[in-house]
Amino acid sequence: MQPDAADRPSRFPLIFEILMWVVYVGLYKYSIHVENLPGHPLLRVNFPYPHLSLYAVVATLYVIPYYRWLMPRLLQRRQYALLLPITLVYFWQGSAWSFQLSGMLYKYLAQLGIGLDYLAILPNWWNLSLSITDLIAFSCVAFVRIAFENEYRRRRLEKAHLALQLEQLKSQLQPHFLFNTLNSIYGLSLAGSPETPRFILLLSELMRYVLYDSGKELIALPEEVTFLENYFEMEQRKYPDATIRFEALALPAGLHVPPLLLLPLVENSFKHGRHHFSDAASVVATLSGQPGQLCFIIENDMLPEPPPASPRRSGGIGLQNIRQRLNLCYPGAHELHVTEHNGRYRARLTLTLA
Numbered sequence: 001m002q003p004d005a006a007d008r009p010s011r012f013p014l015i016f017e018i019l020m021w022v023v024y025v026g027l028y029k030y031s032i033h034v035e036n037l038p039g040h041p042l043l044r045v046n047f048p049y050p051h052l053s054l055y056a057v058v059a060t061l062y063v064i065p066y067y068r069w070l071m072p073r074l075l076q077r078r079q080y081a082l083l084l085p086i087t088l089v090y091f092w093q094g095s096a097w098s099f100q101l102s103g104m105l106y107k108y109l110a111q112l113g114i115g116l117d118y119l120a121i122l123p124n125w126w127n128l129s130l131s132i133t134d135l136i137a138f139s140c141v142a143f144v145r146i147a148f149e150n151e152y153r154r155r156r157l158e159k160a161h162l163a164l165q166l167e168q169l170k171s172q173l174q175p176h177f178l179f180n181t182l183n184s185i186y187g188l189s190l191a192g193s194p195e196t197p198r199f200i201l202l203l204s205e206l207m208r209y210v211l212y213d214s215g216k217e218l219i220a221l222p223e224e225v226t227f228l229e230n231y232f233e234m235e236q237r238k239y240p241d242a243t244i245r246f247e248a249l250a251l252p253a254g255l256h257v258p259p260l261l262l263l264p265l266v267e268n269s270f271k272h273g274r275h276h277f278s279d280a281a282s283v284v285a286t287l288s289g290q291p292g293q294l295c296f297i298i299e300n301d302m303l304p305e306p307p308p309a310s311p312r313r314s315g316g317i318g319l320q321n322i323r324q325r326l327n328l329c330y331p332g333a334h335e336l337h338v339t340e341h342n343g344r345y346r347a348r349l350t351l352t353l354a
Helices: 012-035 051-076 080-112 128-191 196-211 221-238 263-272 317-329
Strands: 243-249 282-290 293-301 334-341 344-352
Touching (some): 012 051, 051 128, 128 196, 128 221, 221 282, 263 282, 263 317
Antiparallel strands (some): 282 293
């Protein structure tokens, strides 16, 4: 799971809003105002009466409270019955008042300015059709803003929900791991094994990682590798005559993974492996990678199938946990294949890292 670069509000609504002001207000409404001028000689051939472009912007400022506050507020409160009459009255009266106030402002500026008498050259009547186009244009702006804000909130809630699920999965995994490991230490202590101190030291390192480092969203891959090496060493000391081996091959630098992601597969192999009863059995795992991809393979000899009438062993947390975490952390970017053939269990996990 890589940091989500898209976890910021989209800039598209702001860009769309700016384009609406530039293209619709600054150009289209300017051209309408030029057509509605009383007879005056042109100030220039290209872009005559440039002050009318800014005048169009000033006369349209009345729409800002509508599409940034009034309309979103009414929609948020689901006051749909009020939306239509309020909108019609707002644009009918608001555009007329804005037209009059903007004209008064420009005429006052023309009186103050020296050589700027042309500022008083303004359309001398209010255009209802422009109020209608204002309504259509800036309602689009409002709907775009609302849609993207809702999508942003939805993404944030979804991310928070996924984070909560991950924390629940981790809290489920940690006591499960501790339970299995303490059972192993208990067995060694009963046998009086001289490996018990080293075993406890390994457990201490493992639990430090589980309790502290696993709280992070991502962990450096070498730290996860060290954790797995300690785990395999602990199991090798428990079953010294079995073949228990873990290798990390050609791992690219700089990779990060969710902590304890591979542990359920490892625990599952050790829990159900035949090495409990046969020194000829094995548990072998390899972790390899290349830029943008990581591959973990673990194999073990399986226990014989129990008789149909025998009770099933408890468990199943591990595989269920890793499937859920993979769906949360690497949606559409992972492949987990579990196969059983000729008494051999094999799990292959491939991760695509962006």
